[in-house]
Amino acid sequence: MKENINSWKDLPIGGIVDEPGTAMAYKTGDWRTLRPIHNSEKCINCLACWIYCPDSAIILKDGKVESIDLEHCKGCGICAHECPPKVKAIEMVDEADFR
Amino acid sequence: MGKTRVARTGNEAMAEAIRQINPDVVAAYPITPATEVMQIFATYVADGLVDTELVPTESEHSAMSAAIGAQVAGARTMTATSSQGLALMYEMLYIAAGLRLPLIMAEVNRALSAPINIHCDHGDTMGGRDAGWIQIFSENSQEAYDNLIQAVRIAEHSDVLLPIMVTTDGFIISHAMEDIDIYSDGEVRDFIGTYKPLQPALDYKKPITVGSIDFVDYYFEHRRALAQAMSNAKNAILEVGREFGSKFGQEYGFYEAYKLDDAEVAMVCLGSTAGTGKDAVDNLRKRGIKAGLLKVRVFRPFPAEELAARLKDVPQICVLDRSDALAATGGPLYAELLAAMFEDRADHTVINRIYGLGGRDIKVGEIEELLSSQVSAAAGGKSIDRIGYLGVRE
Amino acid sequence: MSNLKQLATRQAPLCGGHRACAGCSAPDVVRQVLMASADPVVVGSATGCLEVSTTIFPYSAWNVPFVHSAFENAGASVSGMEAAYKSLKKQGKIGDEKINFVAFGGDGGTYDIGFQSLSGAMERGHNMMYVCYDNGAYMNTGIQRSSATPRGAMTTTSPVGKVIQGKQQQRKDLTACMVAHEIPYVAQTTPAHWRDLNAKVEYAFSIEGPKFMNVLAPCRLGWGYPMELTMDMCRLAADTCFWPLYEVVEGQYKLTYTPKEKKPVEDFLKPQTRFRHLFRPENEHVIAEIQQEVDRKWERLQKLCTL
Secondary structure, eight states: OOSSOSSGGGSOGGGOBOSTTGGGGSOOGGGOSEEEEEOTTTOOOOOHHHHHOTTOOEEEETTEEEEEOTTTOOOOOHHHHHSOTTTOOEEEEEGGGGO | OOEEEEEEOHHHHHHHHHHHHOOSEEEEOOOTTTHHHHHHHHHHHHTTOSOOEEEEOSSHHHHHHHHHHHHHHTOOEEEEEOHHHHHHHHHHHHHHHHTTOOOEEEEEEOOOSSSOOOSOOSHHHHHTTTTTOEEEEOSSHHHHHHHHHHHHHHHHOTTTOOOEEEEEETTTTTTOOEEEEEEOHHHHHHHHOOOOOSSOTTOTTSOOEESOBOOTTTHHHHHHHHHHHHHHHHHHHHHHHHHHHHHHSOOOOSEEEESOTTOSEEEEEETTHHHHHHHHHHHHHHTTOOEEEEEEOEEESOOHHHHHHHHTTOSEEEEEESSOOSSSSOOHHHHHHHHHHHTTOOOOEEEEEEEOGGGOOOOHHHHHHHHHHHHHHHHTTOOOOSEEEESSOO | OOOHHHHTTSOOSBOSOOOOOTTOSHHHHHHHHHHTOSSOEEEEEOSSHHHHHHOBTTOOOBSSOEEEOOSSOHHHHHHHHHHHHHHHHHTTSSOOOOOEEEEEEEHIIIIITTHHHHHHHHHTTOSOEEEEEEOSSBTTTTSBOOTTSOTTOOBTTBOBOSSOBSOOSOOOOHHHHHHTTTOSEEEEEOTTSHHHHHHHHHHHHHSOSOEEEEEEOOOHHHHTOOGGGHHHHHHHHHHTTSSOOEEEETTEEEESOOOSSOOOTHHHHTTOGGGGGGGSGGGHHHHHHHHHHHHHHHHHHHHHHHO
16 A cells, blocks of 8 residues: 555545554654553563554564564553562553653 | 347336346345346246356445455446435445555435435436546336446446446336347347456455555545546547447437528427427427427436537527536536536527426426426517426426 | 353454553453354444444454444345355255354444334344343443433433433333344343353354344443453442343343342442432432332342242
């Protein structure tokens, strides 16, 4: 899917998006004011963060939390909030600290 | 070529065409006078004569929505409706066109409410004239049958991919029996070919997103592409009409000209009134008035240049509209034809008469009277009302 | 029922980069519903937050076929797709792999403008599942009341004025309306109860015919709560019995979750700014009436489960 076109002739017929998942090219990470920091040492890989993340931003590898997709994470904090209280493997940190 | 001469009403002829087309899906809702098309077709489904999945929806809005869903999924899909039913579909008509779906509709022309009226005029079809649908009018049952078969090829033409409606006049054609030629199933199926959807939504291995939202950055380009498809439909209509002629005997174009070549006065109309008009033309010619007739078959895309060229040498023109645009400018055919003829700068008198609303009958004598009075007004240098009504109690 | 490790092996139906608000529950509903299908899915959607935020051209967040045409027609539209599938499969024009057809609509597109279309599709018996993500108002157009909006809630068309404060009517019980259609499966759940949701959807996909799921979908903007609490809102709704989790299989009611201790409805209302005015002394009776209504319906549901 081309993002920039020179002519209407370059568009797929009928306004369809002819490939899946093209939204990955759109970065919603800059919406964030709080950044989730994942601590893999504390993490018990219960995957609660993964099932509840509205932005599909919890990246798994072999059924374990590998990282957080900061290009798309909007910083809602659901992951940190849903992480079991005894585990607390995700902490929300002020995004300004990283700029 | 195998032709069978049979007696059919317009609705029966359209139902027969749909049986022969054997669409993958038909979604429809009953409405007078189109009900019968689906009623007859439902018996074909019940008797296993077609492969079609019939979706008898709970409204016309849902009929068109289900038809859109089916066509997006990859099915050749048809529907039938009329009047208020078409009006209830209006929202979805625009969407079918915008999504570039070659849906096929049998539309039986009927007046719009209020007051509610079940008889013929073209107000329903005209309400959908800017929706991006190809619109073809039929004079009689034979044309309704022939047009519906051609509609498949026109809509699915790779340069077009637009929805199409083939109309007949409610009751006048839909319920009137006449002799027509039916072609063999095999020949019809060879002619229409198989439907090959570009990117069917059912192909889950190549997932597509249909009906996405455009902001200011893409909407205009998508609509520009839609406009081009409608322009392209002109060639497709002629191409398919010629091929139909070479296969089945009757060639079709944008219009039919009747005794027009030397005409001093010509009437222009849509649909069944052309039949009445031809009788009036014959009678006028017997009286020494060189009358002619131009029946417009294709209203969308509007064949402006071609109609203007055909009428260029006719000094007196009377456009008969079976609907009122309610814009204080006459009927829609008049307005569009006038715009088309503006460029030729020829010395015409083009008048408009709105007639036949809500099924009011139009008689041969009324047309004769109208055309002869236009000729004598011109001869006597008298003025004549440009816009008016015919057959109403003023 | 699948566990999370199993679900994690499934293809993600929805990717990131969509424009739903931070903390929106609708993408969770979609992910959980679609990941419960081991077979390919084809999705249809009503116009609304979900559709708009996930399909801004040329960016689509959908990894599965997704079809939207209008607001009031998700039921009809998906019924057409299912009819196409049946027809093409019967004729051998496509393979005979099972496809699960799913329609998504918000409460506006389902309880209100799309109600007729939903009813028709269910009555016709299409093999499809309709999922309503019920956030209790027209959120996409800016939080207007719908027939799903709870009594007392403030929306932009049921504002808190000097004379009238919030929505005056009880919400429509759409789940009950769908039970009355006597379709094979009707259920109510929330995305916070993912096991419950997963079990229900897996069961629904395993049976033929029309299925309806009403899924509570908190909207942090329209409800007015901190965005990280989306799932807590679901739990409070279930624990107060404002939104009981149950299913109706072939007409047989079954509670799938019974709170250990039924919490007062205030616990659900209090964290949401849309109910803030109810806590003024002059509106105490409204909360009492809401509680009565919750109790009445909860008791009725428990009775229905014994039938």
